[in-house]
Amino acid sequence: MALNLDHSSAVRPAGTSRPSLIGLSKPQLADALSGAGIASDKEARMRANQLWNWLYVNGVTDFERMTNVAKPVRQKLADTFILDRPEIVSEQVSSDGTRKWLFRFRDPANPNYPPVEVETVYIPEEDRGTLCVSSQVGCTLTCTFCHTGTQKLVRNLTAGEVLGQVLMARERLGDFPGGVRPNDGGLVPHGDTRAITNIVMMGMGEPLYNYENVKQALLIASAGDGMSLSKRRITLSTSGVVPFIEPTGREIDVMLAISLHAVNNDLRDVLVPINKKWPIEELLEACRNYPGLSNARRITFEYVMLDGINDSDADARELVRLLAGIPAKINLIPFNPWPGTNYGCSPSSRIERFADIVNKAGYASPVRTPRGRDIYAACGQLKSESERLSKKDREALAG
Numbered sequence: 001m002a003l004n005l006d007h008s009s010a011v012r013p014a015g016t017s018r019p020s021l022i023g024l025s026k027p028q029l030a031d032a033l034s035g036a037g038i039a040s041d042k043e044a045r046m047r048a049n050q051l052w053n054w055l056y057v058n059g060v061t062d063f064e065r066m067t068n069v070a071k072p073v074r075q076k077l078a079d080t081f082i083l084d085r086p087e088i089v090s091e092q093v094s095s096d097g098t099r100k101w102l103f104r105f106r107d108p109a110n111p112n113y114p115p116v117e118v119e120t121v122y123i124p125e126e127d128r129g130t131l132c133v134s135s136q137v138g139c140t141l142t143c144t145f146c147h148t149g150t151q152k153l154v155r156n157l158t159a160g161e162v163l164g165q166v167l168m169a170r171e172r173l174g175d176f177p178g179g180v181r182p183n184d185g186g187l188v189p190h191g192d193t194r195a196i197t198n199i200v201m202m203g204m205g206e207p208l209y210n211y212e213n214v215k216q217a218l219l220i221a222s223a224g225d226g227m228s229l230s231k232r233r234i235t236l237s238t239s240g241v242v243p244f245i246e247p248t249g250r251e252i253d254v255m256l257a258i259s260l261h262a263v264n265n266d267l268r269d270v271l272v273p274i275n276k277k278w279p280i281e282e283l284l285e286a287c288r289n290y291p292g293l294s295n296a297r298r299i300t301f302e303y304v305m306l307d308g309i310n311d312s313d314a315d316a317r318e319l320v321r322l323l324a325g326i327p328a329k330i331n332l333i334p335f336n337p338w339p340g341t342n343y344g345c346s347p348s349s350r351i352e353r354f355a356d357i358v359n360k361a362g363y364a365s366p367v368r369t370p371r372g373r374d375i376y377a378a379c380g381q382l383k384s385e386s387e388r389l390s391k392k393d394r395e396a397l398a399g
Contacts, residue, residue: 020084022167023160023217026052038076047073056226059167059176061085085168086161089117097124097187103168105161116154118204120165122173122196124187128233129173130198133165135214136205141239143272145261145304147338156210162217165203166227170196199229201236202257206274208241208248215252222254231255237302242278242286249291256290257300257331258283262310263318271310280322287326298327304335305346305354316357323363330358330365 024032029048033039039047050069054060063069063078086103093099099122107113118134137154139146173188173195174181181188181195188195199221201207207214218234221227236248237257248256260280262268268275275283287299301323305311319330332355335345346354351367358365 018080018082020160021051021081022055022084023158023163023213023220025216025220032081036076036080038073038080052226055083056220056223057177059171059179084160084164085171086164087115088168088172091172093184097184098122099172101165101169101172103165105157105164118157118161118165120169120203122169124189124195128197129189129195130200131166131169131196132200132203133162134203134205135162135201135207135210139205140209141206141272141274143239143259143261145271145306145335145341145343147341151204153205156213157205159213159216159220162214163220166196166199166221197229198233199235200257201234206239206241207236208238208244211244211247215248218252218254232297235300237300239272239274240278240283241274242282245286246289246291249293253292255297255300256287257302258287260301260319261304261306263315263322267310271306284322284326293327295327298329301328301330302333303330304333305351306335307344307346307350309343311346311350311354313353313357316354320358320361320363328363330363332358332365332367334367 019032021029021032026045026048029051030039030044033047033051034041034044047069050066054066058065060066061083063074063081063083066074066077069077086105089102089104091099091101101120101122102117103120104115104117106115116137118137120134121132123130123132134157136156138151140153170176171179172182173179175195181190189197199218201214201218214236218236221229222231222234231252231254233255235255235257236252237259238245238248239259245256248254259272260268260283261271262275263280265275265279268280287293290299293299301319303310303319323330332351334348334351335343337343337345355365355367
């Protein structure tokens with residue numbers, strides 16, 4: 001069901017060219033303040049700490065609410081910068097409580113550029129609330145079973161836009177101090193439990209093709225004096241951009257998920273075409289060398305179950321052989337259909353047989369329960385309308 005929303009907190013003043021402070025690190029915040037003449041170099045660090053707390057602990061979007069900042073300084077901040085959140089184009093709530101937002105972003109440095117849109121999904125469960133975040137507008141990977149892969153890449157999201165999805169979702173879910181949780185019959189966690197406890201970079205786009213922006217966003221999200229999300233509750237999923245796998249573990253230090261989906265190169269070349277550049281052997285070698293890999297910090301391998309394509313007993317046994325020696329969990333994902341697809345989901349009996357083979361080999365192989373299928377919010381179903389931009393507009397945004 002679609003909801004009618006109050007967008008008052010999400011809309012940026014039209015035509016503004018003031019830069020946003022969202023997505024800046026503390027040193028960058030200090031540099032921005034001193035560079036704008038709002039604070040001396042000595043004072044800027046203190047002001048940056050104040051802003052950081054207001055932005056990421058309290059979730060404010062108005063400088064006037066920063067009560068420990070002198071009023072003249074608040075006015076200078078408001079005249080120079082913005083604290084933007086994405087505009088909510090639509091919000092849908094599935095029968096199972098899953099929420100999907102279509103967020104619209106405008107480039108603060110280029111207000112005349114066309115806006116872009118991405119989808120972000122919230123999945124409430126009994127013991128957690130997981131936010132599925134996008135890293136790009138569209139995607140270049142053209143994975144044949146994925147709806148997002150049918151949308152051309154428009155551009156990378158900035159660090160502020162990646163974080164903006166988290167901030168806006170937390171606002172909508174009442175996750176900031178004084179916030180009000182949705183009246184949804186208890187589907188969203190209440191009481192002392194955060195609504196958003198986990199983040200997965202599994203939305204639109206390939207995160208490792210936007211490495212620097214994703215890195216900055218996740219380091220801010222996991223900072224102990226800010227959003228304070230545990231790095232063990234942040235998972236980055238990649239289709240196999242091998243050169244950035246080791247830096248992800250060393251520099252961001254989050255959990256890793258690999259979109260595998262096939263056990264031989266011939267099939268993976270079709271399902272996940274990036275495999276032609278970095279084949280399975282290179283991908284798994286990078287996984288074996290992932291920093292901090294252990295039984296307590298396993299890699300998750302995602303495997304979509306496609307009827308008659310990759311779901312045989314022989315495929316299951318080969319999967320076990322390939323992953324030998326890698327501390328791993330294998331997520332079996334029933335294929336989620338979308339308009340125009342040529343694939344079908346494996347029957348439940350076939351998925352159970354596949355899981356049984358993997359389980360007996362010693363690997364946890366949970367079958368992911370499809371969530372939000374009725375609003376096209378399930379794995380592989382996300383797609384925005386930004387593809388309708390003209391070729392000229394896409395080139396300008398990418399440029």
